[in-house]
Amino acid sequence: MVSSVINVDDLSASYQKNKVLNDVSFEVKEGTITAIVGPNGAGKSTLIKTMLGLHPKLTGNVSFWDSPFKTAKKKIGYVPQRGSVDWDFPTDALDVVTMGLYGKIGWFRIPSKKDKEKAMNALKKMGMESYAHRQISQLSGGQQQRVFLARALAQDAELYFMDEPLAGVDASTEKAIMTILKELKSNGKTVLVVHHDLQTVPEYFDHVLFLNKKVYAHGETEEVFTKDNIATTYGGDMQWVGKGDQYVIQSTSH
Amino acid sequence: MSYSMWIILTASLVGLSCGLIGVFLILRKQAMMADGISHTVLLGIVLAYMVTQEVSGPAMLIGGIFAGILTAFLVQTLSSLKVRHDASLGIVFTSLFAIGVILISTSVGNVHLDVKHALMGEITFIPFTTMDIPLIGSIPKATALLLLVLLVVIFFIVAFYKEWKITSFDAALAASLGIPVIFFHYLFMTLVSVTTVASFDAVGAILVVAMLITPAAAAYLWTDKLIVMLFLSGGFGVLSAIIGYWIATWLDTSISGSMALATGCIFFVTFLLSPKHGLISRLVRPAELREEQEA
Ligand SMILES: Nc1ncnc2c1ncn2[C@@H]1O[C@H](COP(=O)(O)OP(=O)(O)OP(=O)(O)O)[C@@H](O)[C@H]1O
Ligand SMILES: [Mg+2]
Numbered sequence: 222m223v224s225s226v227i228n229v230d231d232l233s234a235s236y237q238k239n240k241v242l243n244d245v246s247f248e249v250k251e252g253t254i255t256a257i258v259g260p261n262g263a264g265k266s267t268l269i270k271t272m273l274g275l276h277p278k279l280t281g282n283v284s285f286w287d288s289p290f291k292t293a294k295k296k297i298g299y300v301p302q303r304g305s306v307d308w309d310f311p312t313d314a315l316d317v318v319t320m321g322l323y324g325k326i327g328w329f330r331i332p333s334k335k336d337k338e339k340a341m342n343a344l345k346k347m348g349m350e351s352y353a354h355r356q357i358s359q360l361s362g363g364q365q366q367r368v369f370l371a372r373a374l375a376q377d378a379e380l381y382f383m384d385e386p387l388a389g390v391d392a393s394t395e396k397a398i399m400t401i402l403k404e405l406k407s408n409g410k411t412v413l414v415v416h417h418d419l420q421t422v423p424e425y426f427d428h429v430l431f432l433n434k435k436v437y438a439h440g441e442t443e444e445v446f447t448k449d450n451i452a453t454t455y456g457g458d459m460q461w462v463g464k465g466d467q468y469v470i471q472s473t474s475h
Numbered sequence: 476m477s478y479s480m481w482i483i484l485t486a487s488l489v490g491l492s493c494g495l496i497g498v499f500l501i502l503r504k505q506a507m508m509a510d511g512i513s514h515t516v517l518l519g520i521v522l523a524y525m526v527t528q529e530v531s532g533p534a535m536l537i538g539g540i541f542a543g544i545l546t547a548f549l550v551q552t553l554s555s556l557k558v559r560h561d562a563s564l565g566i567v568f569t570s571l572f573a574i575g576v577i578l579i580s581t582s583v584g585n586v587h588l589d590v591k592h593a594l595m596g597e598i599t600f601i602p603f604t605t606m607d608i609p610l611i612g613s614i615p616k617a618t619a620l621l622l623l624v625l626l627v628v629i630f631f632i633v634a635f636y637k638e639w640k641i642t643s644f645d646a647a648l649a650a651s652l653g654i655p656v657i658f659f660h661y662l663f664m665t666l667v668s669v670t671t672v673a674s675f676d677a678v679g680a681i682l683v684v685a686m687l688i689t690p691a692a693a694a695y696l697w698t699d700k701l702i703v704m705l706f707l708s709g710g711f712g713v714l715s716a717i718i719g720y721w722i723a724t725w726l727d728t729s730i731s732g733s734m735a736l737a738t739g740c741i742f743f744v745t746f747l748l749s750p751k752h753g754l755i756s757r758l759v760r761p762a763e764l765r766e767e768q769e770a
Contacts, residue, residue, distance in 0.1 A: 237557050273651050291653075299651040306645045310502060311701045320641050324652030329634055356699035372648075 224286075226251045226380055226411045227272070232281035234264075234271045241267050243435045245281070249413065249428070254406045256416040256426035256442075260455050263433040265415045266302060269382045273299055285380065295324065298378030300369050302385050308358045314368045315353040318343050321372035343375040344368070348397055363394035370398055381405065381412045388417060399425055422446055481602040481615055483720050486734060488621035489674045489686055490712030492628050496670045497691030498701075498708045499663060502643045507561065508547070509667055509687045511568035513680045515546045516671050518575035525578070532620040535672050543668025544661060546571060596679030596731045617676040624673040628666055632705070635659070640701060678731040686712060689738035696749040711741050 227249040234242040241264040249255060257265050270276040272283045274290050285293035298321070318340040319332050326332060332340075344350050347367040352360060360368065366386060373381055387395050402425070405412055413430075416422065422429060422442065429446050431437035431454040438450040476484075500509050516539040523538025524530060546567055553563035601617045608614055632639065641649045642659045650656045667687075674683045690711035694704045718741075719734030726733070747754050 237555075270647070275647055275650050294651065294653050297651065299648060301645065301647045305647060307502075307504075310644045311695070311699050311704050312640070312644065313699065316640075317644070320637075320645065320648065321652075323637055323641050323649075323654065326637070331637060 224251055225249060226286060227413075228282075228284045228287070229272065230282045232268075232271060232283060233279045234267055234276055235279055236267075240279075241434060242271065245432070245436050247430060247436055247439045249411060251411055252406060252409045253428050254402060254412045254414070254426050255428040255430055256414055256422050257430045257432055258416055258419060258422065258454070259432040259437075263454075265432055266384055268432060269299070269384055269413070269415065273297070273382065293380075296379040298373040298376040298381045300373045300381070300383040300386055303362065303366055303369060303388065305384075308360075308365060310357065313354050313356055314349060314360065314364075314371075315340055315344065317357060317368050318372045318375050321375040324376075339377075340371075340375050343371040346374055346401065347371040363390040366390050367394060367397065370401060374401065379410055381410065383412065383414045385415050385417060387414075419451065478602050479720070479724075481618060482598055482730065483717060485601050485615065485618045485621060485677055486598060486716035486720055486730065487713045488618065488625055489677050489683075490690070490714070490716040490734070491709045492621065492625045492670045492712075493674060493683065493686035494690040494694075494709040494712030495628055495632060495705060496667055497687040497689075497712075498694065498705050499639060499643060500667065500687055501691045501695055502701075503663070505663075506688050507564055508550070508664070509671075510684050511550070511564050512543050512546050512664065512667050513671050513683050513687075514568045514572040515542045515575070516668055516675070517680060518542050518571045518578070519545075519668070520672065520675070521575050521578045532616060532623075532673075535675075536620070536624075536669055539668045539672030540665050542571065543664050543671070547661060547664040596675060596677050596682065598677045598730045601676060617673075621673045621677070624669050628670060631662065631666060635662075639663075678734060682731045682735045685735035685738050686715070689735075689742050690715060693738075693742040693745040696745050696752045699751075711738070715741060 225248045227247075229245055229247050232242060232245040233240060245268065257268065259265055267276060271278050272290070273294075283290065285297065290297075315337065319336055321343075322332060322336050322339060326336060341350065341353060344353055347370055349364065349367050349371060352364060352368075357365065357368065366389075370383075370386060373383070386398055390398070402412055402414070406427075414426070416426070423446055426442055428440065429442050430439045431445070431450050433454050433456070437454040438445040497509075500506050519538035519540070519542025520535050521538075522541070523534040526538075527534040549567040549571075550560070550563045553566065554560045558566070601615050604616045605613045606616050606619060608619060638649070638654055638659055641652075641654060642656050646656050670687070671680075671683050674686065678686060691704075691708040693711055694708035697707055698704050715734050715737040718737040720730055722728075722737060723730040723733040745753070748756075750756055
């Protein structure tokens with residue numbers, strides 16, 4: 222039996238008085254790769270932040286390997302939305318990747334040579350080693366995304382949360398990132414990815430979570446990735462661009 | 476040491492501490508917070524005076540820390556109650572400052588504190604109030620306080636260097652790694668407060684903002700490395716102090732005002748010359764390269 226890595230029970234969260242997550246419950250099994258889909262403003266980023274204790278929850282419970290986030294955090298890696306940081310910050314790619322290791326380095330110590338090597342290896346994996354000492358504002362959007370991915374790899378976590386890692390990247394970066402995600406999965410890691418391109422969901426992910434304030438459907442891609450579920454989750458916000466059996470959907474609020 | 480040497484040393488200490496702290500103010504996008512705290516520490520100083528009945532360094536520091544944390548806390552609270560962040564800051568710092576002004580002009584007004592002094596500072600009087608420190612000898616009180624604060628600032632920057640870096644760059648990642656982001660926010664505000672309080676006597680509340688922001692803003696334009704930015708900013712702060720003293724002697728005018736003017740000059744020169752963002756490097760760069768960069 223595959224054990225469950227994440228247990229979310231009755232989770233709700235709000236910004237001031239605006240409830241953006243309502244009674245969200247789901248369970249994620251080890252070694253799976255799950256797409257979190259839903260329209261803009263559905264609360265996908267908020268869900269991740271709330272699960273990681275970055276945003277306060279109103280009700281409910283989240284546990285990782287049957288223990289609270291605090292005890293599990295060393296095994297969890299997080300890739301925020303690319304726009305969430307200031308890319309003009311005076312630092313280079315290698316340094317950003319090294320930051321992924323800060324939790325393990327401990328107080329009053331600076332990154333060792335070994336840490337730097339680890340970070341460099343992660344950059345290599347993302348095909349970014351020649352950009353290691355480039356200032357981060359001088360990287361393209363796709364390269365910045367690769368740096369973020371490399372940082373998560375350096376963390377060497379068991380469970381990864383990634384917020385739109387494929388947003389605004391070209392085909393080759395997308396391929397590179399997906400190769401890494403598949404590799405993580407085959408190494409028994411668990412990955413949750415906020416994803417916008419419905420077309421590629423069946424190809425990339427084995428599980429899907431439909432989210433729009435609440436969970437509309439969750440399960441194995443073959444079972445739950447249906448027109449019906451897509452339509453109810455996206456509501457009036459979407460229009461079909463029918464192409465036979467293909468799911469080609471445009472979210473009008475995009 | 477001669478009278479003018481003490482003044483230059485004191486001014487340089489202000490430049491150095493403010494320059495170092497300023498780097499993180501800029502990178503954490505909290506320049507406005509410095510403006511706020513520079514005003515609200517006045518309240519802290521007045522309260523400290525009312526409690527202890529004397530103008531002593533340690534009491535002022537504690538008062539300043541209290542005011543700084545109170546400011547940060549109130550701004551945070553108001554923001555979380557749906558008030559816009561900039562508005563919260565405006566409300567909190569003017570209110571606390573007003574309380575400070577009222578207290579000064581009623582209960583303690585005629586004694587050692589006056590508003591003009593607090594706002595403008597008076598570095599020329601600093602060498603007259605001295606204290607004895609074992610081994611070093613007689614040294615102006617304000618200078619000793621600044622030296623202490625500089626050591627504290629350097630200690631915290633060095634001890635938590637990687638924490639400052641990650642909480643400034645990516646607070647969400649820091650929090651997910653278990654680094655106490657809120658704690659570092661308040662610790663930082665405390666450092667801003669003590670730096671401001673210690674600089675008060677020398678440059679006053681208004682000009683301390685210039686010392687906090689301008690050298691760091693200039694340093695930001697010269698480099699891509701945090702560590703270099705820290706050295707540059709501290710260096711610019713000291714340079715401003717020296718140039719400022721020189722201008723003041725030359726024109727026979729306010730030293731603190733001249734120091735602030737010097738930071739402005741350094742920023743202006745930076746703006747013209749800096750390799751990456753400077754006006755001149757933009758003008759002399761060949762057109763194709765420029766297009767490539769802007770594309
Ligand atoms: N800091 C904030 N303050 C107030 N409201 C917020 C804040 N962040 C998000 N919201 C609101 O919460 C809701 C959910 O936002 P969230 O960022 O989780 O959506 P999302 O699904 O990640 O959207 P996207 O696809 O655009 O990234 C939105 O309606 C948004 O307006
Ligand atoms: Mg989002």
